Amino acid sequence: MNAPCPATPRAAHSTVTETHVITTQGLTKVYRSRGREVTALDGVDLHVREGEVYGVIGQSGAGKSSLIRCVNLLERPTSGTVTVAGQDLTALAGRGPRAGKQLREARSRIGMVFQHFNLLSSRTVQDNIELPLEILGKSGKERSAKALELLDLVGLSDKAKAYPAQLSGGQKQRVGIARALAGDPKVLLSDEATSALDPETTRSILQLLRDLNQQLGLTVLLITHEMDVVKTVCDSAALMEHGQIIESGTVSELLATPGSELASALFPVSGDATGADRTVIDVTFHGESATQPVISQLSRTYNIDISILGAAMDTVAGKQVGRMRIELPGRYEDNVVPVGFLREQGLQVEIQGPQGESAPVLQKEGVTK
Known part of the structure; x- marks a missing residue:
């Protein structure tokens, strides 16, 4: 067994x-x-x-x-x-x-x-x-x-x-x-x-x-x-x-569950960091957040260039749902505030490691990875 x-x-x-x-x-x-x-x-x-x-x-x-x-x-x-x-x-x-x-x-x-x-x-x-x-x-x-x-x-x-x-x-x-x-x-x-x-x-x-x-x-x-x-x-x-x-x-x-295999399979995104000094993030949009220009707001608010490595969007149960993999300049410790901004907008944010694995920094209480 x-x-x-x-x-x-x-x-x-x-x-x-x-x-x-x-x-x-x-x-x-x-x-x-x-x-x-x-x-x-x-x-x-x-x-x-x-x-x-x-x-x-x-x-x-x-x-x-x-x-x-x-x-x-x-x-x-x-x-x-x-x-x-x-x-x-x-x-x-x-x-x-x-x-x-x-x-x-x-x-x-x-x-x-x-x-x-x-x-x-x-x-x-x-x-x-x-x-x-x-x-x-x-x-x-x-x-x-x-x-x-x-x-x-x-x-x-x-x-x-x-x-x-x-x-x-x-x-x-x-x-x-x-x-x-x-x-x-x-x-x-x-x-x-x-x-x-x-x-x-x-x-x-x-x-x-x-x-x-x-x-x-x-x-x-x-x-x-x-x-x-x-x-x-x-x-x-x-x-x-x-x-x-x-x-x-x-x-x-x-x-909304970090590391969910089903969520990743429903909305697959891919793309690796272009350098060691880059932070790759998977962002999940659902509900009202799916229709808001959150990424452009992030770019303007913190005056940073954001690269979109991959995206998938569709309708589930009558609501728009999507995932996006983006790249921010700098290491994770340099992007704590921008990541916090995304979470404040009601988005699920998942930091990706060098080979696309979820980084342990995103662990939540009661969820193991």
């Missing part, structure tokens, strides 16, 4: 009274094959708040898929607990390989969207959406009305009688989303739902997920390996490596 990485900060939620719809505690999943053990999940604690879009990001093999499949117990955890909407699903699992009635009922309230759509080619679009309602024992009239309502919701009201082979990839995924909503779930799980789609279609599917999140009050847990997905649609995010969550929090918290 891999030990937790001590060098990475982990953002903490500040409110203890908020409602968590999805919680995992000490979640471990060990696969055994041919005498070998592979630990896919290693003591994962996850807390997803009601009504948010939460993204879990990591490279292939990080444990993301095992995590999301353990949330609805498609994979049985080796140890630990999974609680969804106040119900401990691991307590319902039983000992046999087949899910019991209580677990099946609990799963019906959790929608799941798959990477490769998983539509039945022999069924029409409407019939695919009706399938989970058939399993729930709904009448034909109820199934038909619900399917047509959901098709309208995902923008495919004219495709009810079409077959999957007649649809584009984006349309197939919209059908998959509609099918996942058939049981009126409060939680929607998305397993790499956009990774097989082109960029434009990906944007439309992400916007649909956000719209559904807001219109239906859905709590959405999605896994992805694409930073743009987190940037576009997520309220909170977690970074997974080697079966562990090494960093988590709201996107705004992460952006």
Whole structure:
């Protein structure tokens, strides 16, 4: 098993009274094959708040898929607990390989969207959406009305009688989303739902997920390996490596956390000092500070020449957010006052060392690097 990485900060939620719809505690999943053990999940604690879009990001093999499949117990955890909407699903699992009635009922309230759509080619679009309602024992009239309502919701009201082979990839995924909503779930799980789609279609599917999140009050847990997905649609995010969550929090918290790997990956900037007598600083702008001419004010106030080595700016959750790497003349001790000026403007400031590493001077209480 891999030990937790001590060098990475982990953002903490500040409110203890908020409602968590999805919680995992000490979640471990060990696969055994041919005498070998592979630990896919290693003591994962996850807390997803009601009504948010939460993204879990990591490279292939990080444990993301095992995590999301353990949330609805498609994979049985080796140890630990999974609680969804106040119900401990691991307590319902039983000992046999087949899910019991209580677990099946609990799963019906959790929608799941798959990477490769998983539509039945022999069924029409409407019939695919009706399938989970058939399993729930709904009448034909109820199934038909619900399917047509959901098709309208995902923008495919004219495709009810079409077959999957007649649809584009984006349309197939919209059908998959509609099918996942058939049981009126409060939680929607998305397993790499956009990774097989082109960029434009990906944007439309992400916007649909956000719209559904807001219109239906859905709590959405999605896994992805694409930073743009987190940037576009997520309220909170977690970074997974080697079966562990090494960093988590709201996107705004992460952006304000010195040394955050997720923040650096969302808004990558680069550039080295042009000389030994230069100070390189990473500045993070978010909220009102993103629209203020802070760098030009700094230059005028202290009559210093500032070089911009790199910059990245985008919109996250409807707000402009960006990072900029700048170079100031002189060593750090010569720039204490200008750095203080930037912090007074509400900016996150991170001093960079000679090879681009964060300098220890920026350590905050409770954050190690």
